[in-house]
Amino acid sequence: MATRLTGALRSLWRAVRRLSGDDGYERYLAHQAAAHPDAPALSRRAWFALQQQQKWSGIKRCC
Amino acid sequence: MKTSFFSLLIWLGVALLGAAAVGGIALNRGESINALWFITAALCVYAIAYRFYAAWIAAAVLCIDETRATPAERLNNGRDFMPTNRWIVFGHHFAAIAGPGPLIGPTLAAQFGYLPGTLWILIGAVLGGCVQDMVTLFFSTRRDGRSLGQMARDELGSIGGIAALVATFLIMVILIAVLGLVVVNAMKHSPWATSTVAATIPIAMLVGLYMYKLRPGRVLEGSALGVILLLLSVAGGGWIDQQAGLRELFDHPGLPLAFAVIGYGFAAAVLPVWLLLAPRDYLSTFMKLGTVILLALAIVWMRPEIKMPALTQFVDGTGPIFGGKLFPFVFITIACGAISGFHSLIASGTTPKLLANERDIRMIGYGGMVLESLVAIMAMIAATVLDPGVYFAINSPAGVVGKTAAEAVATISAWGFPVTVEQMNRLAQQMGETTLFARTGGAPSLAVGMASIFGSAFGEHLLALWYHFAIMFEALFILTTLDAGTRVGRFMLQDLLGNIWQPLGRTSWYPSVLFSSAVVVAAWGYFLYIGVIDPNGGVNILWPLFGISNQILAAIALCVATGILVKSGRLRYAWITALPLAWLVIITSTATWQKISSDDPRIGFLAAANSLSDKLAAGVLPPDKAAVAPQLIFNQQLDAALVLFFAALLWLIVIDMLRVCARHLRGRAVPPLSEAPHYPTRLEEAWQRD
Numbered sequence: 001m002a003t004r005l006t007g008a009l010r011s012l013w014r015a016v017r018r019l020s021g022d023d024g025y026e027r028y029l030a031h032q033a034a035a036h037p038d039a040p041a042l043s044r045r046a047w048f049a050l051q052q053q054q055k056w057s058g059i060k061r062c063c
Numbered sequence: 064m065k066t067s068f069f070s071l072l073i074w075l076g077v078a079l080l081g082a083a084a085v086g087g088i089a090l091n092r093g094e095s096i097n098a099l100w101f102i103t104a105a106l107c108v109y110a111i112a113y114r115f116y117a118a119w120i121a122a123a124v125l126c127i128d129e130t131r132a133t134p135a136e137r138l139n140n141g142r143d144f145m146p147t148n149r150w151i152v153f154g155h156h157f158a159a160i161a162g163p164g165p166l167i168g169p170t171l172a173a174q175f176g177y178l179p180g181t182l183w184i185l186i187g188a189v190l191g192g193c194v195q196d197m198v199t200l201f202f203s204t205r206r207d208g209r210s211l212g213q214m215a216r217d218e219l220g221s222i223g224g225i226a227a228l229v230a231t232f233l234i235m236v237i238l239i240a241v242l243g244l245v246v247v248n249a250m251k252h253s254p255w256a257t258s259t260v261a262a263t264i265p266i267a268m269l270v271g272l273y274m275y276k277l278r279p280g281r282v283l284e285g286s287a288l289g290v291i292l293l294l295l296s297v298a299g300g301g302w303i304d305q306q307a308g309l310r311e312l313f314d315h316p317g318l319p320l321a322f323a324v325i326g327y328g329f330a331a332a333v334l335p336v337w338l339l340l341a342p343r344d345y346l347s348t349f350m351k352l353g354t355v356i357l358l359a360l361a362i363v364w365m366r367p368e369i370k371m372p373a374l375t376q377f378v379d380g381t382g383p384i385f386g387g388k389l390f391p392f393v394f395i396t397i398a399c400g401a402i403s404g405f406h407s408l409i410a411s412g413t414t415p416k417l418l419a420n421e422r423d424i425r426m427i428g429y430g431g432m433v434l435e436s437l438v439a440i441m442a443m444i445a446a447t448v449l450d451p452g453v454y455f456a457i458n459s460p461a462g463v464v465g466k467t468a469a470e471a472v473a474t475i476s477a478w479g480f481p482v483t484v485e486q487m488n489r490l491a492q493q494m495g496e497t498t499l500f501a502r503t504g505g506a507p508s509l510a511v512g513m514a515s516i517f518g519s520a521f522g523e524h525l526l527a528l529w530y531h532f533a534i535m536f537e538a539l540f541i542l543t544t545l546d547a548g549t550r551v552g553r554f555m556l557q558d559l560l561g562n563i564w565q566p567l568g569r570t571s572w573y574p575s576v577l578f579s580s581a582v583v584v585a586a587w588g589y590f591l592y593i594g595v596i597d598p599n600g601g602v603n604i605l606w607p608l609f610g611i612s613n614q615i616l617a618a619i620a621l622c623v624a625t626g627i628l629v630k631s632g633r634l635r636y637a638w639i640t641a642l643p644l645a646w647l648v649i650i651t652s653t654a655t656w657q658k659i660s661s662d663d664p665r666i667g668f669l670a671a672a673n674s675l676s677d678k679l680a681a682g683v684l685p686p687d688k689a690a691v692a693p694q695l696i697f698n699q700q701l702d703a704a705l706v707l708f709f710a711a712l713l714w715l716i717v718i719d720m721l722r723v724c725a726r727h728l729r730g731r732a733v734p735p736l737s738e739a740p741h742y743p744t745r746l747e748e749a750w751q752r753d
Contacts, residue, residue: 019154020345022283031141045279049337052275054142056336057554057570058412061344061547062405063164063238063398063613 024051074114081107085185088373089178095368098444101177102362105185105440109433112189117197117429124628124636125201127421132744134207135418144208146419146746149426155417156431158348159409160196161355163242163541164399164613165439170505170512171606172396173446173454174382176374179393180443187394187401188436191643195617196406197428198624198640203411204421205738210412215623217737218630219716219723226716227619231408232555233709234612236583238405239328239548240590241605242541247320247595248504248602249534254313255495257320259300259531260538261313263343264327266292271342282345289346293539297532301495317595324545325588331546332553332580340546347540354536358441358513361520371447371454376478383459384503385603386665387657391650395610400439402643404616406432419746445512452482453490453499457508460600461501471500495527503600506537552583593698596691603665604702607658611651611706615713618647622720629724630736648717655710659703668706672699 017023025044028051032041042050084104088096121127138144147155172180203209209217212231216224250257270289278284303309331339380388385396399405410428418424446454455464455475464471468484475482491499494511502508510533517529554570556579561568567575594601621644628637661667664674672695678684679692727733 015150017283018148018151020282020286022281024282025280028141031139031145035139035141045275048275048280051142052337052341056340056547056550059408059547059551060159060413061162061544062160062409063162063242063403063544063609 024048074111077107077110081111085182088181091373093372095370098362098367098369098448101181101369101440101444104181105437108185108189109437112193113425113429113433116189117193117425120194120197120429120639121422121425124633124639125198125424127201127424128741129420129422130743131421132742132746133204133415133418133421134739135416136744136746137739137742138207138416143413144416147417149419149423152414152417152419152423153427153431156409156414156427157434158352159413160403160406160431161351161435161438162399162544163245163537164403164405165435166442166509166537167245167505167606168397168399168610169439169443170446170509171384171458171602172393173371173443174375174377174384174458175389175393176378177369177371177443177447178373179378179389180397181440183393183397184401184436184439184443187397188432188439191617191646192400192402192406192436193429193432194639194643195402195404195620195624196410196432197424199407199620200410200415200418200428201421201424202624202627204415204418204424207739208412208415209737211407211620211623214411214627214737215619215716218623218734219626219719220734222719223619223623223716226712226719227616227623228555230404230612230616230619230709230712232552233705234405234609234616235548235552235555236586237590237605237609237612239545239552239587240594241602241609242544243321243324243328243587243591244594244601244605245504245506246538246541247317247324247591248502248600249506249510249538250315250320251317251502252314252498253496253534254310255300255304255527255531256534256538257313257315258303259296259535260542262296262299263293263346263535263539263542264339266296267339267343267346270346271338274342274345275337285342286345286349289342290349293346293350293535294532297528297535300531300535301527304495318592321588321591321595325584325591327542328545328549328588329580329584331542332549332584333576336550340543340550343539343546344543347543350536351540354533355438355441358445358516359437361516362441362444365516365520367444367448367516367519369444369447370449371451375451380663380666383455383463385607386663387607387654391653391657392607394650395607395614395654397439398610398613398617400436400442402614402617402647403435404613404618404620407616407620420744442509445509445516448516449508449512450480450482450486452476452480453487453511454508455480456482456487457499457502457511458505459501460503460598460603462598462600464501468498468500493526494530496530501600503602505602506534510534510537549580549583549587552586553579556583593694597695597698598688599665604668604699607654608702608706611654611658612709614647614651615709618644618651618713619716621647622716626720626723627736630727630733631738634728644717648713651713652710655706658706668699668703672696672703675699 025047028047029041084100087100088104135144135146169180212224212227215227250260266289270285274285378389452475464474472482472484487499510530513533514526514529518526557568557570566572594605621640624640625637657666658668662670664671675692675696723733
């Protein structure tokens with residue numbers, strides 16, 4: 001019971017992190033390792049700056 | 064066999080319940096009706112539409128192919144193209160499409176009574192808005208996530224592409240102006256609201272610094288910090304309101320506040336995104352989701368009674384909030400929540416690049432709009448739980464009901480909506496405001512409605528806090544739309560100017576950034592300025608203009624979809640988009656015609672300009688009004704030209720679409736379908752293997 005509850009809480013927390021983009025850097029590292037293992041990965045700050053810049057160069061919010 | 068019998072019974076039950084609820088709302092006369100009926104009617108209508116109509120469109124019309132690889136899979140780059148869990152995509156999509164529009168439109172349209180707006184929100188959404196979002200998402204997914212403008216150009220020709228671009232730019236300008244006006248009207252002579260809204264700027268910057276410098280990429284930590292600070296700023300605003308020396312600093316009439324918003328918009332457009340726009344967006348998204356959920360819980364928990372009649376006498380066009388008859392103006396006033404063209408810009412471009420499988424399109428495209436429509440129903444409830452007299456006293460501009468409280472109360476009571484000065488003063492005092500008369504724009508009345516629902520659910524003595532919380536929440540994401548819209552407008556303008564002189568197109572060249580931002584801000588700033596100096600409140604002019612432009616954008620999206628359906632040999636199903644398109648053409652053309660030719664100065668732009676110039680010539684205007692009259696006259700003429708231009712744009716693209724369809728049906732050459740080739744998906748097997 002307790003383990004099921006903690007399991008549920010953990011997956012909720014994962015969903016919240018995923019939705020908000022909190023785990024974005026970890027996912028970027030995983031993608032980088034899988035797709036371009038030879039290329040050096042960006043630092044956390046450089047990745048965040050790049051990601052913000054890209055996110056806000058198109059229509060992202062509506063009326 | 065057993066399960067299908069069960070499901071038949073369940074859906075029969077849903078249909079009967081829905082019919083009873085809609086019938087109850089529609090036929091109720093004279094007695095108050097409980098808000099739960101609205102929620103029940105809405106949920107049943109959405110459930111049936113989603114289960115049957117949307118499923119049929121997905122299976123029979125679009126022929127959704129689960130085995131086909133989506134652009135997210137084929138072009139996966141770990142950034143914008145990335146296969147993503149459908150609930151996550153749903154969250155992103157909903158956060159992107161749901162803005163302040165579905166909260167404001169229903170509030171204004173409640174002047175006709177609760178019934179017309181509610182029916183239009185339900186019917187317009189399930190047959191129009193949801194279909195538009197879903198088919199646009201589908202067609203963009205099949206075209207590597209191309210934008211609406213690109214699809215219009217590829218499928219219909221360059222005329223369609225240019226029309227979509229121009230319409231997008233203009234709708235952005237009008238949208239930002241009207242939203243700016245809503246914020247200004249909410250802050251006018253309210254030190255509490257002004258100081259709280261002002262505090263959101265440094266709070267957003269602090270969160271930006273936290274997420275960028277201190278703990279890069281820790282979005283949740285930064286947002287939690289920001290939300291706590293925002294809640295403190297609501298309480299802090301109340302404290303400032305009590306301090307004799309401090310409150311004057313934040314007590315301003317409309318004009319200086321409008322210039323502050325214009326200056327803010329310029330700063331937000333040229334500052335780096337991480338400092339202001341991005342953190343503000345995180346905060347507003349969290350606040351928006353939290354408040355919408357809280358409002359839904361409070362409505363279900365409190366079951367408030369609707370006090371507005373089903374229909375008011377203002378269906379004849381004499382309404383105080385905006386002029387014009389029920390047809391076509393209820394359909395223009397409620398765009399977001401029923402059918403919103405702006406969504407087609409999100410449904411093409413951003414969301415399709417995240418879809419892991421085509422089967423998610425129904426849930427995200429159709430379902431996302433269903434949820435936004437439910438938000439609009441809740442806004443309608445929040446507006447109609449108020450005493451009608453109070454609702455009209457808050458939302459009617461002084462130019463219509465009279466400058467003093469006694470005059471306003473007498474006018475509104477004479478309409479058959481009794482209200483007293485004492486009642487309004489007591490309400491204003493409870494909400495922590497000096498006055499609630501003539502607080503046009505929809506935000507204050509929505510905040511009063513939300514505060515009274517929240518107050519009765521979570522504590523009556525906190526009304527003033529709830530009111531200013533609601534104002535802060537609305538202002539927060541209105542300003543986010545304002546920032547984001549100005550920036551997008553700037554990019555579009557730079558793109559355009561780059562064709563004339565190449566360096567102007569470089570988005571990182573600072574002189575070009577400053578110049579194009581200034582042009583965009585000046586464009587919406589002009590309409591905001593005129594809206595503030597207009598004695599009739601400005602909303603009367605700007606909101607219909609926004610509704611018309613938003614629905615013309617929807618019509619463009621539906622034109623593209625109809626064209627693709629016909630060209631891909633699905634003529635017999637083309638009515639699913641052609642029918643809402645025809646309706647939009649009818650209502651926007653009628654509204655445009657009335658806005659131009661009506662003799663009533665509250666409806667017709669030219670009639671208003673003529674009546675004002677007659678008064679100016681006769682010298683009957685008081686000096687303060689005479690001083691601004693020439694500007695108002697010019698603005699009315701400009702608005703007439705603008706609305707005519709919108710209608711011309713619409714007809715141009717409709718005729719272009721019909722021409723392409725006719726050529727295709729007669730076997731002549733048309734631009735070929737630009738669908739990407741079919742590759743089988745490998746995601747399913749990979750996921751099953753993992």
